[in-house]
Amino acid sequence: DIQMTQSPSSLSASVGDRVTITCRASQTISNYLNWYQQKPGKAPKLLIYVVSKLQSGVPSRFSGSGSGTDFTLTISSLHPEDFATYYCQQSYDKPFTFGPGTKVDIK
Amino acid sequence: EVQLVESGGGLVQPGGSLGLSCVGSGFTFRSYWMSWVRQAPGKGLEWVAYIKEDGSEKYYVDSVKGRFTMSRDNAKNSLDLQMNSLRAEDTAVYYCARYTSWGNDAFDIWGQGTMVTVSS
Numbered sequence: 001d002i003q004m005t006q007s008p009s010s011l012s013a014s015v016g017d018r019v020t021i022t023c024r025a026s027q028t029i030s031n032y033l034n035w036y037q038q039k040p041g042k043a044p045k046l047l048i049y050v051v052s053k054l055q056s057g058v059p060s061r062f063s064g065s066g067s068g069t070d071f072t073l074t075i076s077s078l079h080p081e082d083f084a085t086y087y088c089q090q091s092y093d094k095p096f097t098f099g100p101g102t103k104v105d106i107k
Numbered sequence: 108e109v110q111l112v113e114s115g116g117g118l119v120q121p122g123g124s125l126g127l128s129c130v131g132s133g134f135t136f137r138s139y140w141m142s143w144v145r146q147a148p149g150k151g152l153e154w155v156a157y158i159k160e161d162g163s164e165k166y167y168v169d170s171v172k173g174r175f176t177m178s179r180d181n182a183k184n185s186l187d188l189q190m191n192s193l194r195a196e197d198t199a200v201y202y203c204a205r206y207t208s209w210g211n212d213a214f215d216i217w218g219q220g221t222m223v224t225v226s227s
Contacts, residue, residue, distance in 0.1 A: 032212055036214075044202070046214060096154040097154065098152040
């Protein structure tokens with residue numbers, strides 16, 4: 001199985017900060033990497049698919065990059081509604097595995 | 108509005124069985140792979156299973172193989188997950204999710220989730 005890791009596991013930031021979350025796969029996954037946002041008590045929401053494509057309706061302050069095994073989610077300027085947990089997920093091979101999540105909370 | 112609505116969660120004893128259902132609306136259900144993803148309390152997301160558009164192919168995570176069975180009825184826009192021989196570690200919120208396999212290769216629509224608790 002492909003293992004996904006994320007760093008950091010949590011971070012504290014302020015509104016307006018630039019935030020970067022890293023995701024690493026245990027083997028190459030080409031560009032089959034997605035990012036989800038989850039708020040407490042809610043279902044996950046797709047933010048970015050195939051590394052860098054923004055899902056419809058997602059603000060442009062979210063961006064993704066990377067290739068092979070190393071990927072990054074960047075929030076250019078944190079808004080109050082962005083405080084949440086973020087998960088990466090690979091669709092390269094089954095089982096489709098998720099990273100452990102990165103919790104972004106208010107400093 | 109595109110949406111998925113799950114039902115069927117509840118409390119079940121270890122070794123027992125439970126069936127979950129998910130109904131899709133606002134999109135052409137028969138054109139999409141569908142999946143179940145679960146989340147244990149306070150934990151991360153775990154993909155459980157998914158099924159091809161016509162039901163001809165199914166894939167399961169190793170931990171549920173032989174115990175869980177996924178099926179679909181495209182005439183009713185519905186998806187089922189039959190869970191047998193349940194264990195405490197199956198306790199989780201179970202989400203139904205649409206998987207878009209052309210271009211997106213991602214879970215782009217999620218239901219609200221249904222809670223399954225396995226406990227005596």
